[in-house]
Amino acid sequence: MWAYILRRFLNMIPLLLGVSLLSFIMIHLAPGDFLTQARLNPDISQETLQVMEARFGLDKPLPEQYFRWLWGMLHLDFGLSFSYKMPVFQVIGTRVLNTLILSVTAMIISWGVAIPIGIHAATHRYSWSDKLLTVFAFLGLSIPNFFLALLLLYVIVAAHLPLPVGGMTSIDFDYMSFGEKVVDLLKHLLVPALVLGTAGIAGLMRQMRGNLLDVLRMDYVTTARAKGLAERIVIYKHAVRNAINPLVTIFGFWIAGLLSGAALTENVVAWPGLGQLILQALMAKDVYLVMGAIMMGSVLLVAGNLLADILLAVVDPRIRYS
Amino acid sequence: MRKSLVLVLAAVLILGLASVSLAKVLDPKVEPGQIGKYGGTFVDYSINDPKTFNLVTAKETSSTGVLSLLVFEGLTEVNYETMEIEPALAKSWKFSDGGKVCTFQLRRGVTWQDGQPFTADDVVFSYQMYFDPAVGSSTRDVFMIDGQLPQVKKIDTYTVQFILPKPFAPFLVNASAEILPKHKLEKAYKEGKLTETWGINTPVKEIVGTGPWRLADFKPGQRLVYTRNPNYWRVDKAGHTLPYLTRYIIEIVPNLETASLKFRSGELSAYEVRGEEYRLYKQGEKQGNYTVYNGGPTYATLFLVFNQNPNVTKEPKLSWFTNVKFRQALAYAIDKKTMIETIYDGNAVPQWAAISPAQKYYSNPKVKEYPYDLKKAQAVLAEAGFKKDAQGVLRDPKGNAVEFVINTNSGNSVRERALNIISEDFKKLGIKAIAQPMDFNKLVENLTTPNPWDAILIGLTGTYDPNGSSNTFGSWGGLHMWWPRQKEPATQWEARIDELMRQGAVTMEPSERRKIYFEVQDILAEQVPMIYTVTPTYLGAIRNTFGNAKVNAAGGYAWNSWQLFIKK
Numbered sequence: 044m045w046a047y048i049l050r051r052f053l054n055m056i057p058l059l060l061g062v063s064l065l066s067f068i069m070i071h072l073a074p075g076d077f078l079t080q081a082r083l084n085p086d087i088s089q090e091t092l093q094v095m096e097a098r099f100g101l102d103k104p105l106p107e108q109y110f111r112w113l114w115g116m117l118h119l120d121f122g123l124s125f126s127y128k129m130p131v132f133q134v135i136g137t138r139v140l141n142t143l144i145l146s147v148t149a150m151i152i153s154w155g156v157a158i159p160i161g162i163h164a165a166t167h168r169y170s171w172s173d174k175l176l177t178v179f180a181f182l183g184l185s186i187p188n189f190f191l192a193l194l195l196l197y198v199i200v201a202a203h204l205p206l207p208v209g210g211m212t213s214i215d216f217d218y219m220s221f222g223e224k225v226v227d228l229l230k231h232l233l234v235p236a237l238v239l240g241t242a243g244i245a246g247l248m249r250q251m252r253g254n255l256l257d258v259l260r261m262d263y264v265t266t267a268r269a270k271g272l273a274e275r276i277v278i279y280k281h282a283v284r285n286a287i288n289p290l291v292t293i294f295g296f297w298i299a300g301l302l303s304g305a306a307l308t309e310n311v312v313a314w315p316g317l318g319q320l321i322l323q324a325l326m327a328k329d330v331y332l333v334m335g336a337i338m339m340g341s342v343l344l345v346a347g348n349l350l351a352d353i354l355l356a357v358v359d360p361r362i363r364y365s
Numbered sequence: 366m367r368k369s370l371v372l373v374l375a376a377v378l379i380l381g382l383a384s385v386s387l388a389k390v391l392d393p394k395v396e397p398g399q400i401g402k403y404g405g406t407f408v409d410y411s412i413n414d415p416k417t418f419n420l421v422t423a424k425e426t427s428s429t430g431v432l433s434l435l436v437f438e439g440l441t442e443v444n445y446e447t448m449e450i451e452p453a454l455a456k457s458w459k460f461s462d463g464g465k466v467c468t469f470q471l472r473r474g475v476t477w478q479d480g481q482p483f484t485a486d487d488v489v490f491s492y493q494m495y496f497d498p499a500v501g502s503s504t505r506d507v508f509m510i511d512g513q514l515p516q517v518k519k520i521d522t523y524t525v526q527f528i529l530p531k532p533f534a535p536f537l538v539n540a541s542a543e544i545l546p547k548h549k550l551e552k553a554y555k556e557g558k559l560t561e562t563w564g565i566n567t568p569v570k571e572i573v574g575t576g577p578w579r580l581a582d583f584k585p586g587q588r589l590v591y592t593r594n595p596n597y598w599r600v601d602k603a604g605h606t607l608p609y610l611t612r613y614i615i616e617i618v619p620n621l622e623t624a625s626l627k628f629r630s631g632e633l634s635a636y637e638v639r640g641e642e643y644r645l646y647k648q649g650e651k652q653g654n655y656t657v658y659n660g661g662p663t664y665a666t667l668f669l670v671f672n673q674n675p676n677v678t679k680e681p682k683l684s685w686f687t688n689v690k691f692r693q694a695l696a697y698a699i700d701k702k703t704m705i706e707t708i709y710d711g712n713a714v715p716q717w718a719a720i721s722p723a724q725k726y727y728s729n730p731k732v733k734e735y736p737y738d739l740k741k742a743q744a745v746l747a748e749a750g751f752k753k754d755a756q757g758v759l760r761d762p763k764g765n766a767v768e769f770v771i772n773t774n775s776g777n778s779v780r781e782r783a784l785n786i787i788s789e790d791f792k793k794l795g796i797k798a799i800a801q802p803m804d805f806n807k808l809v810e811n812l813t814t815p816n817p818w819d820a821i822l823i824g825l826t827g828t829y830d831p832n833g834s835s836n837t838f839g840s841w842g843g844l845h846m847w848w849p850r851q852k853e854p855a856t857q858w859e860a861r862i863d864e865l866m867r868q869g870a871v872t873m874e875p876s877e878r879r880k881i882y883f884e885v886q887d888i889l890a891e892q893v894p895m896i897y898t899v900t901p902t903y904l905g906a907i908r909n910t911f912g913n914a915k916v917n918a919a920g921g922y923a924w925n926s927w928q929l930f931i932k933k
Binding site: 095133309 | 499503505509566626627804805810843
């Protein structure tokens with residue numbers, strides 16, 4: 044097992060190198076650079092632009108820029124963000140907690156709702172409740188997140204609900220007691236977490252339903268029932284445990300998504316998360332900030348997959364790595 | 366019990382005293398306007414986060430907007446109500462030596478928000494930073510006069526002298542560049558670390574200015590909170606220290622739809638209404654307890670420019686684009702009325718003069734106009750030998766079908782819609798005008814480097830002083846879009862404009878200057894290298910609870926934040 048994990052870690056190195064090189068090239072294939080906006084400013088002279096180019100290292104040839112960045116990376120120096128003039132690591136650091144609060148809440152909503160209703164839908168196949176849940180699932184899957192978010196905010200304003208319109212905290216947040224702070228945060232969290240949560244429910248619930256239906260058709264389930272086991276035990280102890288394997292793999296991917304943020308939803312509900320930050324960085328061609336985010340996402344994706352594989356071995360005794 | 370009551374009373378008394386505190390500054394600036402009451406909060410919004418608190422290197426409005434006028438100020442300032450240049454940190458100034466020397470008297474008793482005195486040393490230090498080529502500040506560029514920078518000298522604690530290489534008309538407005546505290550930044554500057562100083566991770570109490578508001582809290586992506594500067598140098602007519610409000614808050618709201626909802630739910634104090642929202646907002650005035658003010662035309666321009674650069678434009682296009690009749694004819698084919706109605710829901714004005722009507726004093730109201738008239742357009746084209754053939758295709762005198770691509774930046778819905786209206790009208794003349802929105806970065810690359818393109822629909826933001834356009838109007842300029850950075854002006858009229866722009870920069874008498882810029886606009890209107898379209902009007906909604914609200918296009922709704930107060 045440990046040898047396996049070590050091997051997976053070693054595999055990460057060429058993979059991440061490839062990802063970094065590829066993304067670096069792709070960012071530079073798009074036209075323009077960080078100073079493009081400045082070039083259209085009548086107040087900025089050619090000379091000043093050259094000083095800026097030199098300061099950001101934009102005047103160096105691309106391979107040199109890449110290897111300088113890579114060299115820094117090896118020393119855990121992710122470079123300086125052009126627009127913030129601050130280490131990339133710190134810029135990302137200002138948003139990590141906010142993003143985690145939102146994505147973890149959304150994840151709890153998604154998984155907490157999707158698994159039970161998936162099980163319910165499978166055990167009550169083609170009943171009215173199964174059909175209703177299916178409709179709900181497809182609605183959730185098909186409404187774009189940003190639109191749903193805007194719709195909910197609009198409802199808050201139109202119906203004069205005592206809820207905030209976007210943001211993460213109230214103006215008086217710093218003067219609140221701990222309990223009030225939690226309530227305030229939850230109020231702000233409601234719309235984005237609901238939007239992101241419901242978007243995830245649909246897919247997961249359909250997965251769960253399908254897997255469980257497959258398992259319920261297996262011989263051992265019939266055997267268990269024939270032995271006279273209670274239906275509850277048949278389903279939860281035997282069927283669900285086997286049906287959940289593919290979902291563990293999906294869980295690994297979700298971990299990778301925890302820090303990638305949801306740029307569009309964040310934008311609409313003014314949530315100060317990473318998604319927005321990175322989208323803006325990409326549009327401004329703040330190269331190292333984008334690279335830092337991509338590297339972080341890649342590491343998480345690989346790590347999430349590894350974690351999923353380990354979890355699989357834990358929940359399923361048939362799976363063993365060597 | 367009793368004791369604590371006394372303490373509370375004392376606190377109330379102190380607070381009460383503080384709220385009627387009279388000015389301690391020796392040379393306060395008395396602000397006209399209604400006398401207000403102390404207390405209250407103004408909640409503003411911004412689409413983007415500040416990227417830095419360092420005004421020397423900040424180049425994006427998301428950073429300068431949360432600092433200028435709020436935390437930092439210059440020697441002079443523009444009064445956005447009268448559009449006059451007025452004293453700010455300088456109490457007065459005097460020109461001598463034929464306009465080459467300007468001596469500023471600073472206000473005595475002004476302090477930085479941490480209590481340190483503000484003196485001539487801060488002024489000299491700030492300009493030293495701005496003028497240092499290694500710093501790369503764009504403020505350096507606006508002070509550059511024929512490749513030379515002014516000298517800045519300290520005469521005594523409260524007197525600073527600027528020695529200019531020659532008289533320079535925009536000097537006074539340029540002197541509104543923000544003065545920064547020497548005692549906070551000198552060390553970083555000397556160590557060559559200025560550009561990385563005052564990033565957004567700096568503790569906010571380090572960021573001290575002379576302005577009405579002191580930065581008290583910054584939550585990235587969420588909000589900036591400012592508290593009142595109790596030692597500010599502006600007073601009202603009764604001698605009360607301004608500002609009246611206790612707090613000023615800027616919420617970061619990245620999405621305009623959300624900002625609009627936030628204003629309607631009552632969370633924001635003011636909102637910049639978009640043209641297409643005007644009716645909705647006007648209807649809601651009473652219920653939402655706000656007023657929508659029309660702030661007049663903005664500085665924003667939108668124009669169509671043809672590529673006249675012979676190094677990149679091929680025949681036959683070059684002979685079309687360099688033909689003034691051709692450009693004039695197309696100017697007649699632009700339907701500004703439809704643009705105003707469909708894009709801005711009526712909240713825009715046609716622009717004829719190259720200097721936007723927002724610059725009231727320098728905008729020429731009597732330039733040649735090209736009202737929408739397709740027959741006239743056809744007639745002018747015929748004069749130049751362009752004729753429609755049997756299939757309705759416009760052909761030049763040599764028989765080539767007239768066909769070109771117009772670009773604009775994709776994602777800007779206003780420009781994309783305007784481009785569609787324009788290309789539809791050009792089609793009616795038999796011209797195949799292909800509307801092709803492209804990525805903004807690619808567009809700028811095309812414009813500023815010699816790249817092949819036919820025509821571009823784009824806008825520029827005007828500046829307070831008409832000399833700000835010299836980079837665009839002057840043939841040497843990098844933004845002289847139809848043929849940037851010419852060694853020698855290609856045409857007679859460009860040579861004349863060059864001459865006038867140079868004159869305009871050194872003419873001090875406003876009426877003389879006005880004549881010069883009027884001629885520039887006359888030439889540009891006659892030659893139409895840039896076909897101007899429409900300028901949107903500024904619409905600002907502000908709650909009726911605020912007194913002294915003065916909304917206008919140049920300053921917005923809260924430029925006089927120190928004067929705003931809560932009406933009872």
